[in-house]
Amino acid sequence: MGMTDAWLLPVLPAGAFAVLVLFGPYLPRRGDWLAIAAIFASFVLTFPIIADLTSALAEHGEEFVGAANSIPWLEVPGNLELRLGVHVDAITVVMLVVGSFVALMVQVYSLSYMRGDSRYGWYYAAMSLFAASMLALVLADNFLLLYFAWELVGLCSYLLIGHYSHLRSAAEAAKKAFITTRLGDVGLLIAIILLWRDTGTFGIQEVIAAAQAGEIRTEVLTASVVLLLLGAMGKSAQFPFHVWLPDAMEGPTPVSALIHAATMVVAGVYLVARTLPLFELVAGGPELVLAIGLFTAFLSAFLGLVMTDIKRVIAYSTINSLGLMFVALGVGAPAAAMLYLFTHAFFKALLFLGAGSVIHATERQDVNQLGGLWSKMPLTGVTFAVGAFSMAGLPFLAGFWAKDEILVGALENRVAFSFLLLSLPVTAMYMTRLFILTFLGQAREPEVAKHAHDAPLAMSVPLALLALLTLVTGLVVFDQVGRALGFPGGIGELIFLGEPEVFHFDTGVAAASSELVALGIIAGWFAWAVRPELPQRAAQAFRPIHAMLVNKYYLDDFYQAIIDRVVLAGSRVLAWFDRNVVNDTGVDGSALTTGFMGYLLKFQQTGKLPNYALAMVIGVVALALVAFTLKT
Amino acid sequence: MEAVAQQIPLEHFLVLSAILFSLGVYGVLTRRNAVLILMSVELMLNAASINMVAFAAYAAPERAVVIGIVFAVFIITVAAAEVGLALAIILRVFRNRGTANVDEVDQLKW
Amino acid sequence: MTVAQGIFYLIAALAVAGGLGVVLMRSTVYAALFLFLALLAVAGIYILLASEFLALVQVLIYGGAVTVLLLFALMLTRASDLPETMVGAQWPIAAFVSLLLMGLLIATVATSNWPGDADGQITRLFFNELGDALFRRWAVPFEIASLVLLVALVGAIILARQEEGE
Numbered sequence: 002m003g004m005t006d007a008w009l010l011p012v013l014p015a016g017a018f019a020v021l022v023l024f025g026p027y028l029p030r031r032g033d034w035l036a037i038a039a040i041f042a043s044f045v046l047t048f049p050i051i052a053d054l055t056s057a058l059a060e061h062g063e064e065f066v067g068a069a070n071s072i073p074w075l076e077v078p079g080n081l082e083l084r085l086g087v088h089v090d091a092i093t094v095v096m097l098v099v100g101s102f103v104a105l106m107v108q109v110y111s112l113s114y115m116r117g118d119s120r121y122g123w124y125y126a127a128m129s130l131f132a133a134s135m136l137a138l139v140l141a142d143n144f145l146l147l148y149f150a151w152e153l154v155g156l157c158s159y160l161l162i163g164h165y166s167h168l169r170s171a172a173e174a175a176k177k178a179f180i181t182t183r184l185g186d187v188g189l190l191i192a193i194i195l196l197w198r199d200t201g202t203f204g205i206q207e208v209i210a211a212a213q214a215g216e217i218r219t220e221v222l223t224a225s226v227v228l229l230l231l232g233a234m235g236k237s238a239q240f241p242f243h244v245w246l247p248d249a250m251e252g253p254t255p256v257s258a259l260i261h262a263a264t265m266v267v268a269g270v271y272l273v274a275r276t277l278p279l280f281e282l283v284a285g286g287p288e289l290v291l292a293i294g295l296f297t298a299f300l301s302a303f304l305g306l307v308m309t310d311i312k313r314v315i316a317y318s319t320i321n322s323l324g325l326m327f328v329a330l331g332v333g334a335p336a337a338a339m340l341y342l343f344t345h346a347f348f349k350a351l352l353f354l355g356a357g358s359v360i361h362a363t364e365r366q367d368v369n370q371l372g373g374l375w376s377k378m379p380l381t382g383v384t385f386a387v388g389a390f391s392m393a394g395l396p397f398l399a400g401f402w403a404k405d406e407i408l409v410g411a412l413e414n415r416v417a418f419s420f421l422l423l424s425l426p427v428t429a430m431y432m433t434r435l436f437i438l439t440f441l442g443q444a445r446e447p448e449v450a451k452h453a454h455d456a457p458l459a460m461s462v463p464l465a466l467l468a469l470l471t472l473v474t475g476l477v478v479f480d481q482v483g484r485a486l487g488f489p490g491g492i493g494e495l496i497f498l499g500e501p502e503v504f505h506f507d508t509g510v511a512a513a514s515s516e517l518v519a520l521g522i523i524a525g526w527f528a529w530a531v532r533p534e535l536p537q538r539a540a541q542a543f544r545p546i547h548a549m550l551v552n553k554y555y556l557d558d559f560y561q562a563i564i565d566r567v568v569l570a571g572s573r574v575l576a577w578f579d580r581n582v583v584n585d586t587g588v589d590g591s592a593l594t595t596g597f598m599g600y601l602l603k604f605q606q607t608g609k610l611p612n613y614a615l616a617m618v619i620g621v622v623a624l625a626l627v628a629f630t631l632k633t
Numbered sequence: 634m635e636a637v638a639q640q641i642p643l644e645h646f647l648v649l650s651a652i653l654f655s656l657g658v659y660g661v662l663t664r665r666n667a668v669l670i671l672m673s674v675e676l677m678l679n680a681a682s683i684n685m686v687a688f689a690a691y692a693a694p695e696r697a698v699v700i701g702i703v704f705a706v707f708i709i710t711v712a713a714a715e716v717g718l719a720l721a722i723i724l725r726v727f728r729n730r731g732t733a734n735v736d737e738v739d740q741l742k743w
Numbered sequence: 744m745t746v747a748q749g750i751f752y753l754i755a756a757l758a759v760a761g762g763l764g765v766v767l768m769r770s771t772v773y774a775a776l777f778l779f780l781a782l783l784a785v786a787g788i789y790i791l792l793a794s795e796f797l798a799l800v801q802v803l804i805y806g807g808a809v810t811v812l813l814l815f816a817l818m819l820t821r822a823s824d825l826p827e828t829m830v831g832a833q834w835p836i837a838a839f840v841s842l843l844l845m846g847l848l849i850a851t852v853a854t855s856n857w858p859g860d861a862d863g864q865i866t867r868l869f870f871n872e873l874g875d876a877l878f879r880r881w882a883v884p885f886e887i888a889s890l891v892l893l894v895a896l897v898g899a900i901i902l903a904r905q906e907e908g909e
Contacts, residue, residue, distance in 0.1 A: 640745040640747050640748055641748055641751050644852050644853070644857065645751060645755070646788065646792070647848075647852040648852055649755045649758065649788070651845055651848035651849050651852065652759055652762070652845060653759070653781070653785075654844075654848065655841045655842070655848070656759070656765070656841070657762070657766075658837075658840070658844060659837055659841035660765055662834075662841070663833065663837050664766070666817075666820075667820075668771065668813055668816045668817050668820065669774055671813065671816075672765050672775065672778045673765060673766060675778065675782070675809065676762055676765055676766075676778070679781070679782065679805075682785070682797075683785060683789075686788075686794055687792055689794075689868075690792040690794070690865040690867075691857070691865055691866075692866070698866045698868050699872070699876040699880075702794060702797060702868055702873055703873075703877060703881050706797070706800065706877065707884070707888055709800055709804055710888045710889075710891070710892055711888070711891065712805075712809070713804055713808065713809065713892065714891055714892045714895035714896070715895070716812055716813070717812070717895055717899040718895045718898055718899045718902075720812060720813070720816045720899070720903075721898070721899035721900070721903040722902060723816060723820060724816065724819060724820065724902070725902050725903065727819070733820040
């Protein structure tokens with residue numbers, strides 16, 4: 002079991018999906034054990050791959066660019082050869098660990114959370130398909146397979162957001178998510194085709210090599226990079242495509258934890274990280290990524306302050322985090338981005354699962370109806386706090402180390418750096434607010450709070466495991482830890498793409514960020530725990546700003562207006578044309594003509610045998626006449 | 634096989650056959666009763682038989698003669714089978730619909 | 744005009760008269776009797792063509808079996824009770840088409856170049872030669888024909904059988 006056998010990872014859950022779809026209803030427990038066994042096997046199989054990778058790294062050092070294994074898929078002799086294959090390197094392995102582990106945790110968690118759901122079996126089938134597509138996405142060695150998996154994860158996202166399909170809001174949210182990301186996906190597809198046209202290959206490494214050798218025309222490369230970025234922005238919910246992610250919270254909470262926090266939404270980050278050499282070849286490419294990331298992170302941070310739905314707050318924090326990852330990519334620190342992705346997957350999945358536990362216990366998800374749950378649900382409270390403060394960036398939790406890396410990477414860019422610093426207290430503040438409103442203070446609905454209790458085992462174990470990881474994963478930045486675990490050069494080197502000076506901890510930056518985070522937490526504490534009337538007064542005082550935030554910068558309304566005025570108006574014209582010209586005149590018209598002719602002709606069918614015989618004889622005589630005329 | 638002197642030209646037989654055939658066609662087209670239509674069909678079959686036998690007799694000697702006669706025998710055989718079957722069908726129709734007139738059996742339409 | 748020709752015209756006239764009777768007679772029974780006349784005349788034609796065997800077969804099968812069968816059918820369907828009238832307005836068209844067909848056939852006969860002896864030298868076939876041909880050379884088709892006859896008769900019996908409850 003080496004790196005070249007990595008294709009097995011997506012194949013296992015895909016097989017589980019096939020079995021569940023075909024025979025699910027006949028399996029005991031609808032086959033949930035099969036889905037979990039498949040993803041568990043995939044998770045276990047990542048370890049030999051890591052071992053293989055580390056030994057390869059130790060052997061080849063920095064020259065090692067990854068191991069590939071592919072088979073021919075489709076061939077047009079002389080023109081086109083499509084291959085199907087896997088490519089494993091450090092980035093891939095990070096994504097594999099994250100994807101398979103979080104998927105495993107979420108599926109175990111769902112055993113309890115989704116119990117009694119009418120579409121329980123289908124839920125596990127879709128989860129398996131998602132796991133398979135996500136693993137295929139990160140393993141893909143060519144753009145075509147990547148795009149294929151990219152669309153599949155989008156499809157799974159659609160299916161799972163709309164899991165409660167009897168709710169209109171869920172159906173709408175699923176549609177919104179799918180269409181919004183499709184806008185970016187089209188860009189990705191065009192970019193892939195453009196790159197293929199100039200290089201003749203879909204292989205990611207080949208395309209990058211060709212671009213570095215200058216074989217792609219500058220304007221084509223620029224266009225492809227922009228379009229690639231468009232695809233990444235759609236999937237990773239970057240401004241202006243971010244609107245689908247908060248709505249996606251209509252899905253079951255474990256789905257949000259897996260798809261909309263840990264895996265699918267970071268696919269965009271993964272794509273940009275994977276093709277970063279292309280971005281660096283284009284003038285202004287990294288700067289564009291940086292600007293988008295910064296803008297997204299900054300805007301979403303404020304929205305977290307006013308949202309009242311517990312899942313939506315976490316969703317905005319996810320957008321915030323994704324923005325940070327784009328910033329890291331933009332400043333040329335993919336290592337920091339991957340580290341943040343790695344830690345973020347754990348603490349954000351933890352936050353979502355904690356929120357799921359709260360929702361499961363109280364059946365409420367508006368923070369104004371919660372509160373006072375700390376004593377009722379101690380385990381959920383503690384783990385949620387770990388996740389929230391990790392997100393806030395409190396020192397020595399996973400988020401702190403990762404965020405610090407990004408800050409260090411952005412140090413040279415004054416504007417980006419200052420904006421990042423500015424967003425830190427805001428993030429800390431809304432995470433504090435969320436925690437306080439959910440768990441502390443008086444229960445706003447005592448009846449609900451009284452019956453709340455901690456989650457059953459299937460939900461508690463994933464929570465505890467993820468909380469543990471959130472506490473320790475940040476430590477991988479230390480070389481010593483990695484070596485102690487048996488990785489030559491440390492785990493840091495693995496994640497840091499083989500950079501030797503793995504951990505550039507800057508005490509000054511760390512101190513500044515810690516102070517700002519502490520400031521944010523204290524401010525949040527003061528505003529929502531000590532003087533709860535203060536936020537209302539502030540909202541009164543700055544009414545326009547508050548309204549703007551509550552309405553999400555009016556972006557949704559703006560999009561709705563565009564859809565109504567432009568898309569629907571155009572559609573109505575087309576619908577009119579279709580109804581009147583194509584349907585009524587073309588389709589119905591020809592049918593009516595045929596019907597009318599048939600009506601006229603049916604009277605020829607008298608049913609009387611002599612009439613038919615006469616017609617026959619007339620035909621024969623006419624033929625005889627022709628033959629006779631021709632003969633003479 | 635022997636040659637027989639015969640003063641009637643071949644065309645005479647052919648014209649007689651044509652007349653009988655046309656009469657049969659007219660009968661098939663105008664008769665109402667299915668049994669009478671069947672009789673007209675017999676007329677047409679006989680006209681065809683006359684053709685066969687005449688050609689056989691006037692054809693160059695040897696084997697063509699045999700073929701013509703054998704053909705006529707087969708025609709008579711098939712005609713007998715046809716009559717038997719057709720009469721059975723007519724009887725069926727008569728029992729089901731109370732009539733043997735073809736213009737009253739006209740369900741085969743719109 | 745020789746004697747043979749005279750006999751031919753007489754028999755031909757009888758055949759045509761029989762045919763006319765079949766298609767024109769109002770009474771169905773009379774029409775059947777005219778068919779009998781026409782079939783006998785055709786048997787005479789066969790004799791003129793030196794095919795005595797066929798003439799015998801014609802009289803036996805057509806004159807005997809078929810005509811009797813047709814008369815039985817007329818009786819069973821009570822067709823003779825009803826006056827036989829022509830179908831609607833179709834008869835002028837039918838007459839025109841039939842005449843056209845007849846004209847075409849006669850014209851074809853007249854304009855064609857027929858092989859064989861123009862002044863009427865015919866070949867006569869003896870019974871033993873015909874039997875030889877029928878049961879040696881054409882034995883298989885003969886058997887098939889008898890099979891067809893058998894199947895047709897079995898089918899006819901099944902069709903015409905009175906079933907219970909009818």
